[in-house]
Amino acid sequence: MGEKQVIKNRYLPLFREGGVDVVAGAIYVDDAYLPEMALRQALDQVSSLYQELQDTPDDIQLCCTYQDIVAASEAGKVAIILTMEGVEPLFNDLNLLPVFYQLGVRVVTLTHSRRNYAADGCAYTEVPSGKAGGLTDFGVRVVELAQRLGIVVDVSHLNEEGFWDAMEFCPGPVIFSHSNPKALCNVPRNVTDDQIKAIAQHNGVVCINATNLMLDTNPQRVDVSRYLDHVEYVADLVGVDFVGLGFDFCDHLLAFLSDAEKARLPKFFAAPGISNHGEVVNVKKGLLQRGFSESEVARIMGGNYLRVFKEVVGK
Incomplete structure (x- = not known):
């Protein structure tokens, strides 16, 4: 669309309204560009982010270490963590991963809901038997x-x-980073109790997705309260230190994708009451009303994720 300062004009007001000071932003390549255009699309997205950082230096900061995040917070800036959602840009060239690391990528999702050179994704609906594979x-x-x-x-x-x-x-x-318990919404994209327990045993974190497809098979039950049900379920199952927030807000897809690209997407919407970054305050209010302490809420709303980031990425 050629729009500049998208973060500043479209998202920064919502970040401020919702009290959001750390955001994970993903490199993602649509199916239409696979496989040949994946690398170029990924680099174009990184370039666009770097232009945004240059145009809005007082408000946002790319953070590659835990100390970067601390410094951004102290300066009143929103910390951006660059992630890669699916390693399709690497194709089958492992030498490209250090390049993306140098560009700032600090979280890698191995695949999207599709197959690539690294692994098989889980679809939103059941796939025929005999088609699934593990890591290559x-x-x-x-x-x-x-x-x-x-x-x-x-x-x-x-x-x-x-x-x-x-x-x-x-x-x-x-x-x-954005998955929910199957016990509350039994769809292939969600995860089992055993998987959640395994994440806790590895001192990781399960971040809860706010998309309707992940919260409930009945769209009429999808709201912020249902979102909180998922957070509370994981906290009860493995402890408050292993649950976080991974909203997966996709409003940008509807705003910027072509009609053909949108037609390939599943029919999704964000839960009312937690439909954008400006409504994140509703999660804090809801958790406090459900009896979580201020300390527990702080861990759920970023503390647990940053603990993992600090341990893996470094100070």
Whole structure:
């Protein structure tokens, strides 16, 4: 669309309204650009972010270490953590991962809800039997190199076979950046109690998604209260230190994608009451009303995620 200062004009007011001071922003390549255009699309997105950072230096900051996040907060800036949602930009070239690390990527989701050279994703609907696979040899090498570089491994979107492979090759913290318990919404994209427990055993964090498809199979029950049900479920199952927020707000897709691109997306919407960053305050209010302490709420609303970031990425 050629619009400049998108973060400043479209999102910064919502960040301020909702009290959001750390945001994870993902490199994501739509299916239409795979495989040949994936790298170029990814680099274009990084370039656009760098232009935004240059145009809005007093308000946002790309943060590559934990201390960067602390410094951004002290300066009143919103900290941006750059992530990669699906390693399609690497294709099958492991040498590109250190390049993206140098560009600022600090969290890598191995795949989206599709197959790539690293792994199989989990679809939003059931797939025919016999079609699922775990991590490939390349996927194992991505996981191992990510850990050596100091990149957080994110297992959202992985199918269950790939998840257990990833846990085998990740001795340290691993995250679900935007996944919910199947016990409350039994869809393939969500995760089992055993998977949640495994994340806790690795000192990781399960960040809860606010998209209708992940919260409830009945759209009439999708609201901020249902979102809080998912947060509370994980906290009750494994403890408050292992649950976080991973809203997966996708309003930008509706604003910027073409009609053809939008037609390929599942029919999603964000839960009323938590539909954008400006409404994040409703989560804090709801958690306090449910009996969580101020300290517990602070851990859920970013503290647990930053604990993992600090441990894996470094100070």
